[in-house]
Amino acid sequence: MTEKPDTKALIEVLSHANHVVVSTGAGISAESGIPTFRGKEGLWKKYRAEELATPTAFAQNPNLVWEFYEWRRGIIAEKEPNPGHKVLARWENIFPAYSLITQNIDGFHQKAGSKNVLELHGNIWKLRCTEEGTITENHETPLKKSPPLCPDCGALLRPHVVWFGESLSPTVLQKAFQLSSECNVIFVVGTSAFVQPAASLPLAAAEAGAKIVEINPDPTPLTPYADFSFREKAGQILPLIDEELKKTLRTKKE
Ligand code: BV8
Numbered sequence: 001m002t003e004k005p006d007t008k009a010l011i012e013v014l015s016h017a018n019h020v021v022v023s024t025g026a027g028i029s030a031e032s033g034i035p036t037f038r039g040k041e042g043l044w045k046k047y048r049a050e051e052l053a054t055p056t057a058f059a060q061n062p063n064l065v066w067e068f069y070e071w072r073r074g075i076i077a078e079k080e081p082n083p084g085h086k087v088l089a090r091w092e093n094i095f096p097a098y099s100l101i102t103q104n105i106d107g108f109h110q111k112a113g114s115k116n117v118l119e120l121h122g123n124i125w126k127l128r129c130t131e132e133g134t135i136t137e138n139h140e141t142p143l144k145k146s147p148p149l150c151p152d153c154g155a156l157l158r159p160h161v162v163w164f165g166e167s168l169s170p171t172v173l174q175k176a177f178q179l180s181s182e183c184n185v186i187f188v189v190g191t192s193a194f195v196q197p198a199a200s201l202p203l204a205a206a207e208a209g210a211k212i213v214e215i216n217p218d219p220t221p222l223t224p225y226a227d228f229s230f231r232e233k234a235g236q237i238l239p240l241i242d243e244e245l246k247k248t249l250r251t252k253k254e
Helices: 007-016 026-032 055-060 062-078 083-093 170-182 198-207 234-253
Strands: 019-024 097-102 117-119 122-129 135-137 157-161 185-189 211-215 228-230
Touching: 007 234, 019 083, 019 170, 019 198, 026 083, 026 234, 055 062, 062 122, 062 157, 083 097, 083 234, 097 170, 117 170, 170 198, 185 198, 198 211, 211 234
Parallel strands: 019 097, 019 185, 097 117, 185 211, 211 228
Antiparallel strands: 122 135, 122 157
């Protein structure tokens, strides 16, 4: 049985932190009603996501891959960010330096008010021309035409997301590792910590001396490395941590 993390000690660390990084996965959006990948009703179950979220699947059957993304766009369009997203948006203004990195493509951190979000795997509301590489925003649910075609050259448009077997943008990846190696604390929220290279960010942070705070109802491969590991739902524990932090920062100001 893992002992309960010492929230007081965490608040003490946070109240002296110069740079806090938060790295999120699908679990931060679970309480908004968006299926995770590996959860009980996860995407993995209904679709073999790792077989569909690949360039090969798109080349072989763009209609099926677009059906998968249209289904997800439809769900995301009907849901709202939850209290966990909102706390992470508020934290943008309370630490001397703060960075939010996400594996998610749902855009919910931005919808909750976060201004600076480093999207490792792209965004489901962006489409990219498979010929010219031009990127456009499109929020139609359902799409007027599926699969969508480029208005300029007529080529297929694809979701502007990073598929399995595709490399992440080098600039985004370099930035993510730089932020992780500069921070004092890294929160890792709602990720099964399997998918690389995102799963390596907290280890890079720890190597540079940062404390790791994990928030996940289930243990993950990261749990043994975490300095604080909350077996909680993000939408519940983040508001509690935020309340304690507010009290401490208020007393510090007085
Ligand atoms: C790359 C966008 C270089 C698309 C995603 C062997 C062969 C080939 C490749 C590899 C290999 N080994 C490793 C790799 C690399 C591969 C990989 O990691 N594979 C995995 C399966 C092992 N990675 C890549 O391919 C990456 N590119 O490495 O380039 C390269 C190039 C060629 C060949 C080799 C290497 C690209 C990876 C990006 C893929 N795109 N998303 C889309 O979304 O459709 S990944 C996608 O899945 C997500 O973005 C996310 O990253 C990942 C899912 O993970 P999570 O977010 O953690 O979600 P999950 O459901 O798993 O977990 C949710 C967690 O939340 C759970 O722990 C649960 O307990 C918790 N939870 C539930 N409720 C709550 C909660 N937590 C808090 N509160 C709650 N309420």
